[in-house]
Amino acid sequence: MKSVPWEILRKREGTVIVCHGEWTLNNAAGIEKALQTIPTDLSPPCQIDFHKVKRFDSAGMLLLLDLREKLRKAGIECSIVGLDDKQKKMFVLVEKGYGEAPLPRRKEGFFYRIGRATLNEIDVARSFFHFLGELSVTSVRLLLHPRNFRLRETVYHIEQSGFNALFIIALTSILVGLVIAYESLVQLSQFGADIYVVDGIGIAITRELGPMITAIVIAGRSASSYTAEIGTMRLTEEISAMRTMGFDPFYFLVIPRIVALVIALPLLIFFADVMGILGGMLASKAQVGISYSFFIERLQEVLAAKQYILGIIKGPFFALIIAATGCFHGFRVTGDTESIGIETTASVVHAIFFVIACDALFAILYTQMGF
Incomplete structure (x- = not known):
């Protein structure tokens, strides 16, 4: 994206970050880069207004959560407003898995590897007999x-x-x-x-x-x-x-x-x-x-x-x-x-x-x- 996908409105009663544009996977790289330049001297209370966003997807919701988390680490608590019903449903689904550690990779033990190799050879043997039948x-x-x-x-x-x-x-x-x-x-x-x-x-x-x-x-x-x-x-x-x-x-x-x-x-x-x-x-x-x-x-x-x-x-x-x-x-x-x-x-x-x-x-x- 050529410019930051938000506008910061500083008011006497607090700060409003008005998001706009398209928060989709195609623009994710530009939005993620813009997150590095977000100011952290915002006066509380702070709101993130999402009602001007034209298009969004799950990648956009993740970036919205990244924006909130970045401000939270700077000591600024922000609330998210302006979400319609469709956006709220996706936001809730994405938020449930946000920040969770990936599942640990299953350790493949000795007997597991033997079993997997055996099943692979059985599959090869079955395919070979099918090939011989067709031949x-x-x-x-x-x-x-x-x-x-x-x-x-x-x-x-x-x-x-x-x-x-x-x-x-x-x-x-x-x-x-x-x-x-x-x-x-x-x-x-x-x-x-x-x-x-x-x-x-x-x-x-x-x-x-x-x-x-x-x-x-x-x-x-x-x-x-x-x-x-x-x-x-x-x-x-x-x-x-x-x-x-x-x-x-x-x-x-x-x-x-x-x-x-x-x-x-x-x-x-x-x-x-x-x-x-x-x-x-x-x-x-x-x-x-x-x-x-x-x-x-x-x-x-x-x-x-x-x-x-x-x-x-x-x-x-x-x-x-x-x-x-x-x-x-x-x-x-x-x-x-x-x-x-x-x-x-x-x-x-x-x-x-x-x-x-x-x-x-x-x-x-x-x-x-x-x-």
Whole structure:
């Protein structure tokens, strides 16, 4: 406001502060600033006259109470006059809560945090099962109408999730093979059993480490990518626009990503097996001088095709877990950018956890079946 929203009338019988203008939230900053300049040398008795105020709201009533309180602290008791019935009702309501201390913030104890986290996870699990149900219905519909399958998008995601991941898969697998070989040779060389390092590397890489390392790398790479992409589309309301135009987002966003990863991950596991064994071969040559030809001959003797197949079988299941988890968390993104980071982190954590849990189930199943 350009001027103070009151006029001070000094009379012989006392002082009257005549308020005028609009005491609303839009003018609150100006009125609050004017309160700093209110004189405190007013002669009692003092009245605050509110009848000339054109417009008011609850913010204006709070400022009126601030004016009275400021004068009261200066030793000047003021009465408020000129309020109509509507103003009196609002004044009484605002005055009841004026000056009250805010409610103390509830302390969150250990068990409270555990309960809240548990309820949040239950809500996530319920939403995930709902997502899986919708995904199953869409998959059945797609089988009945295969022309709705998005081949171009699937090929694109095979390239993004499969071909573009070859370098990081190769580097990780070679390093794992090197580590396994060096650690095994340290122990086996004490008993003169260096040759058995080939057995350990071949079986460990093809049956367990190759699929597991590949799935973890892809979970960190592709699950986060799927969540960020779909989450950004939710943030920009592209998914809402797709539904408005009659397009099912599962056909365009979810199914192509899942099919692409189901195709790409077994191939990546095979590549990881080769690179892991190569790393073990290099380490064996450098550490104990096992020749490459002898290493390959020994590998052919001890590594049965069954071990390789048992590892490859895990690929489609890992791929389904990773892709579904990434897409699910993408659809959970809300209307702020912070939720993209939260859901991306959650998708990677949940995907890795479910992959490890699935691998444990496979280990139990293989043991029970005598593999």
